[in-house]
Amino acid sequence: MTGFLTDVDRPRSGAAPDPARDCPWQTARALARRAAGAPLPAQGVDLAARFARTLAEPLAAVADLPGFDTSAMDGWAVAGPGPWRPAGRLLAGAAPQPLADGTAVEIATGAQLPPGATGVLRREHGRSDGGLLYGTVTPGQDVRPRGQECRSGEPLLPAGTRVTPAVLGLAAAAGHDRLTVHRRPTVELLLLGDELLESGVPGPGLVRDALGPLLPPWLAAAGAEITGRRRIGADPGRRHEAVRQSTADLVVTTGGTAAGPADFLHGTLDAVGARLLVDGVAVRPGHPMLLAALPGGRHLVGLPGNPLAAAAGTLTLALPLLDALSGRPRPAPRTEPAAADLPGHPADTRLAPVVRTGHGVAALPFDGPAMLRGIARAEALAVVPPGGVPAGAPVELLEAP
Numbered sequence: 001m002t003g004f005l006t007d008v009d010r011p012r013s014g015a016a017p018d019p020a021r022d023c024p025w026q027t028a029r030a031l032a033r034r035a036a037g038a039p040l041p042a043q044g045v046d047l048a049a050r051f052a053r054t055l056a057e058p059l060a061a062v063a064d065l066p067g068f069d070t071s072a073m074d075g076w077a078v079a080g081p082g083p084w085r086p087a088g089r090l091l092a093g094a095a096p097q098p099l100a101d102g103t104a105v106e107i108a109t110g111a112q113l114p115p116g117a118t119g120v121l122r123r124e125h126g127r128s129d130g131g132l133l134y135g136t137v138t139p140g141q142d143v144r145p146r147g148q149e150c151r152s153g154e155p156l157l158p159a160g161t162r163v164t165p166a167v168l169g170l171a172a173a174a175g176h177d178r179l180t181v182h183r184r185p186t187v188e189l190l191l192l193g194d195e196l197l198e199s200g201v202p203g204p205g206l207v208r209d210a211l212g213p214l215l216p217p218w219l220a221a222a223g224a225e226i227t228g229r230r231r232i233g234a235d236p237g238r239r240h241e242a243v244r245q246s247t248a249d250l251v252v253t254t255g256g257t258a259a260g261p262a263d264f265l266h267g268t269l270d271a272v273g274a275r276l277l278v279d280g281v282a283v284r285p286g287h288p289m290l291l292a293a294l295p296g297g298r299h300l301v302g303l304p305g306n307p308l309a310a311a312a313g314t315l316t317l318a319l320p321l322l323d324a325l326s327g328r329p330r331p332a333p334r335t336e337p338a339a340a341d342l343p344g345h346p347a348d349t350r351l352a353p354v355v356r357t358g359h360g361v362a363a364l365p366f367d368g369p370a371m372l373r374g375i376a377r378a379e380a381l382a383v384v385p386p387g388g389v390p391a392g393a394p395v396e397l398l399e400a401p
Helices: 002-009 024-034 163-175 211-221 237-246 267-270 307-325 373-377
Strands: 018-026 042-046 077-078 085-090 103-107 119-122 126-131 132-134 155-157 178-182 186-192 225-232 250-254 276-286 290-294 300-304 334-337 350-358 361-365 380-384 394-398
Touching: 002 163, 018 024, 024 132, 024 276, 024 290, 024 307, 085 126, 103 132, 132 267, 155 163, 186 211, 211 225, 211 250, 211 307, 225 237, 237 267, 267 290, 307 350, 307 373, 334 361, 350 373, 350 394
Parallel strands: 018 276, 085 103, 186 225, 186 250, 250 300, 276 350
Antiparallel strands: 042 178, 077 103, 077 119, 126 132, 276 290, 290 300, 334 394, 350 361, 350 380, 380 394
């Protein structure tokens, strides 16, 4: 595989390199990441504006977390050995007064521990008798000490981390109001073909557009900003202009990628001065997918028109490219055992919708290129190498966005 990549990347006599034709599936994914070049520029955003962003620099704590000793339980903060004489109540947000030996203050979870407190006696463990509070407390009991989770300046997350709701919560708790993230890649979706209907029951020769509803949420979940979704018919001039005039970092098209009578995307790419990087991938479904470099540093991913084939193309070319533009590192492969034999194609990689069972992953039916019933039920797509995977052997999994 290394030799294949070297041959693909080496220009001949100063000319642009030839496209990788029918290249291995793993090679195609590597070429898609490499095509992105450097990640998109960094920008500062408010925590509320994070939507599938990626950290452009490490996240460090601005303050200790917690910033003071706090009670981990509802109960009483006590000082010294018991019994203790109760002396008031302390809620979260209040500034505590020092606590003298032999006294206790009722305390809420999250409230700051008073100076001089030995620990916290849980409410269910305390007993009152004759105006005194009885129980057993060891030093530091049910107390979250200052800086238990992190100290100011301590690194929390590396650059390249996807910003999830949990990351937002950590950033806020550690004192951040803004995050430094990579700009989101912009994507325009062009739906090619005269046979597509956007609503209603299809008639003779017509089909409902399944990719218009499917692809934008997938691409957005991968960090993209969808700038447009347009249906382009058979007029070659409209196709050429739609690709030429798009300002998106990535143009995603559906249909027209093969060599049949209605397959016209190669002509459009020639007309706009694009350079093919990948022209077909040895994968089923989705073989006639392509990747091209457009003028101005932009890219185009051409997906087959069949829905499951287009989903395979998205996972193979579009998502690795978006990950690289967003500054996310290459994810480590995830494997699980096959619960039963996973049949493979004789020569190509196969992407098979699967579900998890108690014994591993099992293939789902309805996995043809034009079918969506399988992937609608799937928990992942198994990467089945040529020849298949026997029961019990590990198989790589791709999680859908």
